[in-house]
Amino acid sequence: MQNLGLDILDWISIERLLSGLYFTLEVALISIIMTLFWGTIFGIIRTSNRLLVRVPFRLYLEVVRILPTLVLLYLLYYILPAIININISGRVVGILAFSFWGIAEMSDIVRGSILSLPKHQRESALAIGLNQFQLFRYVLLPQALKMAIPPALNLSARIIMTTSLLVLIGVQDIIKVGKEIIEYAAMMNNPMAPFWIYGLILLIFFMICYPLSKLASRLTRKH
């Protein structure tokens, strides 16, 4: 072990990795915002008892539960350009796939927490003459959304981890940048490069996702 190959971790590599991380996080952040917003709305709609509402949403959820996110990504990646005749970038496909998956999960979280509220909350609200909108706005949502925060945080961490799949449809994310650095290092005869670069990227993902899930479990314990 005369040469650990640590020189691959110079400032140029780290700077490039961070710029890749920026694109990764951008996709993740847009997906998370879409997930939280539409997931909440779909979750509220899904508390309805009407068959016409319940069945389609249930089907949507089951599709997401059955398909791996990567398969979803490939489906959109190959099918979307065939349906609408424009070139869609990998990043947009990624955002659509991650949001499609996230919204389904989030709607289930929100629906679950609304339904777990005691029945008398709904009944008393209706008894004092609140309408449906007021019932959700003032009684159900403030309580349910507070309950939904820890699972939503966990879901966000999972979305950030899932963005690692972007490299498989050729998006210039942090892993793709890492691969390029490694390919360059291979030309310079540095066999340790994959070890350090992938190790570093693992650490970066951990540093982003760990605080989120830690916060989630702390909030869960408080309740």
Added chain:
Amino acid sequence: MSYLQEVYPLLQSAFWLTLKISFWGILNAFILGMVMSIIIFYRIPILSQIFNGFVAFFRNTPLLLHLFFLYFGFPRAFGIVMSFETTALIGLSLLGSAYMAEAFKSGIQRIASSQLDSGKAIGLNPFQLARYIIVPQAFTYSVPAIGANCIFLFKETSVFTAIAGTDITTVVINLISNNGHTNENLLFLVIAYAIVIIPFTIALTFIERRARYAEFGA
């Protein structure tokens, strides 16, 4: 249709390989996870800290990177080269055991403390306590979480594409880039996951109902 017949043998073997790796990976994960959760529960010094860190790390990093690290980084740096199948199996077992340990941990936490106290009072040693009181009850409590983990892990096998394996997702994507027929290939891929997960989900709801008979005082 004739196209699918032509490539069917290829798809079939890829499908079986995916099933095989999933089965052994999930089994490993199950056993490792149970052992780790018990060690964490007994707060065995050093080991329990290591396993706590292990669970936190693997639950907060993507499988794709574990695979890259295992396949391109770790072994090559030390002069060991692993096959695709070995890497995939190790990757899935490590990831899975972290999730399974978490599932068992929450199962153990739900065991009534009176159960543990009574066990100690009648003179069970820690091993017997785990064997007769903790494992059976933690298992029944965590059946839903374990089932969800199995589905999650089976779906994660699609990520094996990252190290260019011969699992079902990789083979389908390779077929698309080589001979086209996008729709047929993707349809097969979707069906492959559906025919495993749908019966499993149905079986799981059944098992969950049965497992509840074993819960004490609940």
